[in-house]
Amino acid sequence: MHANVSTYQEDKEIQGRRWIILIVMNLFTFMATLDGSIVNIALPVLSKELGLPIAQIEWVTTAYLMSICAAILFFGKLGDIVGKIRIFKIGTIIFIFGSLLCGFSESLPLLIASRVVQALGASMTMANSQGIVTDIFPANERGKALGLIGTFVSLGSIAGPSLGGIIVSTLGWEYIFWVNVPIGVVAIIMGWKLLPRDLIKVKARIDVPGSALFAVFIVALFAGLLLGQQTGYSNTGIILSLIVAAVAFVWFLVVEKRREHPLIQLSLFSNPLFSVSILCGFLVFTANFTFNIIAPFYAQNMLGLSPFDAGFLLMLLPICMVIVAPLSGALSDKIGSELLTFAGLIVMVIAQFGFAMLHEGSSVPIVGLWIAMLGIGGGLFQSPNNSLIMSQVPRTQLGSAGSVNSLVRNVGMVVGITLATTILFHVMSNKAGHRVTGLIPGRDDIFLAGMHVAFTTSACICLAAALLTGWRMYQAKVVKRRSEAKA
Numbered sequence: 001m002h003a004n005v006s007t008y009q010e011d012k013e014i015q016g017r018r019w020i021i022l023i024v025m026n027l028f029t030f031m032a033t034l035d036g037s038i039v040n041i042a043l044p045v046l047s048k049e050l051g052l053p054i055a056q057i058e059w060v061t062t063a064y065l066m067s068i069c070a071a072i073l074f075f076g077k078l079g080d081i082v083g084k085i086r087i088f089k090i091g092t093i094i095f096i097f098g099s100l101l102c103g104f105s106e107s108l109p110l111l112i113a114s115r116v117v118q119a120l121g122a123s124m125t126m127a128n129s130q131g132i133v134t135d136i137f138p139a140n141e142r143g144k145a146l147g148l149i150g151t152f153v154s155l156g157s158i159a160g161p162s163l164g165g166i167i168v169s170t171l172g173w174e175y176i177f178w179v180n181v182p183i184g185v186v187a188i189i190m191g192w193k194l195l196p197r198d199l200i201k202v203k204a205r206i207d208v209p210g211s212a213l214f215a216v217f218i219v220a221l222f223a224g225l226l227l228g229q230q231t232g233y234s235n236t237g238i239i240l241s242l243i244v245a246a247v248a249f250v251w252f253l254v255v256e257k258r259r260e261h262p263l264i265q266l267s268l269f270s271n272p273l274f275s276v277s278i279l280c281g282f283l284v285f286t287a288n289f290t291f292n293i294i295a296p297f298y299a300q301n302m303l304g305l306s307p308f309d310a311g312f313l314l315m316l317l318p319i320c321m322v323i324v325a326p327l328s329g330a331l332s333d334k335i336g337s338e339l340l341t342f343a344g345l346i347v348m349v350i351a352q353f354g355f356a357m358l359h360e361g362s363s364v365p366i367v368g369l370w371i372a373m374l375g376i377g378g379g380l381f382q383s384p385n386n387s388l389i390m391s392q393v394p395r396t397q398l399g400s401a402g403s404v405n406s407l408v409r410n411v412g413m414v415v416g417i418t419l420a421t422t423i424l425f426h427v428m429s430n431k432a433g434h435r436v437t438g439l440i441p442g443r444d445d446i447f448l449a450g451m452h453v454a455f456t457t458s459a460c461i462c463l464a465a466a467l468l469t470g471w472r473m474y475q476a477k478v479v480k481r482r483s484e485a486k487a
Helices: 012-016 018-037 040-050 059-082 084-104 108-136 139-170 180-194 208-231 236-258 266-270 272-302 307-314 316-335 338-356 364-391 395-432 444-486
Strands: 002-004 201-203
Touching (some): 059 395, 108 139, 208 236, 266 272, 272 364, 272 444, 307 316, 307 364, 316 364, 338 364, 338 444
């Protein structure tokens, strides 16, 4: 594998506009993440207008997430080969075109097809944005820059339902897609003027077998997990789907080891710091999406808050993340990332165990405290962890590493949603004595029993990530002491 490597940091003109370039990329990061959640609030309206049951209309959301995960590694590798900035620019145009098509869709198949187009554009931008930032920003500002990307990801994830509700109620469901168009056009014009030409490329071939096998793995896995929630995991079709996913993944690993130019260099994972950071990122997104699913029901149905008041309470999480993440990223540039990631994980563990102890009589300030702590912990963790991941990678593989990081985030979301709802409904069903897939009026105790087990599980997942990080820090100190003793 040969690389054409230069450095953007030698170009004073590019350095002078690096923060404006970051804003352009963050606009698309925000929109791409937002479109994963903004549709949820419009599903009842879409169901009514298209005359379809909720179980079918949910594929409008699922198809988007599935397509992003299936394609993101391919576009990360393609960015390394033909240029990350070129793929990012093309992705912005495809995303806006897909958004336009979504608003004009008058049937479910057409809407799902349009969402797939939109997702392909989103995955092209997601796969390469972190690599571009790592290329352009010097090491002493990288944590701060990656932290701002993490902030916009969090904003996009959390702001979807509230922003979508306002748009749907005032303009109509089509505008949750069309709102991307004017913002996107402005960002595209700015991007094409400001973004430099690609200097870092790798001479390699596209890994077609690896790309196909990975796509099969993602589609079969997501289909099995998400359909299993509706029909139960004992269904023969669901079991077959998960078996196909497992076989495709093992086959993918075998093929990747033999390919001269693989979709992803598995050697990346031989670096313990990279592997542990990726694994911790996955565990954190899995754990935290338990909160995203269960907290709205607890706030409205157990605490008796109105949707407005519940939304205001839950907004503490993104507000705290938005404040802490950039500060944490900037601090990681000065003192290193490992201590900050460990501190963030410990704060999240405490918050998750706090949620597991809540009941129907808990005070709103106490609930708000745990929510704020979860946001602070997430803010402390995300930016330094992103910086750790990207700093361990050769410049010629930044696109691949960024796409792996984004993939892990999206898969963690889906696994977290699936795990939370599966545990919640399983515990509720056992306590009720029959299959339960929703709240039971007058039986708050049944919901709380499921909620306590779900949050205890998510706390244990965060604790596992904290123990991994703590062990890594201890090993690093042992190695440092030995080297100092020899010197």
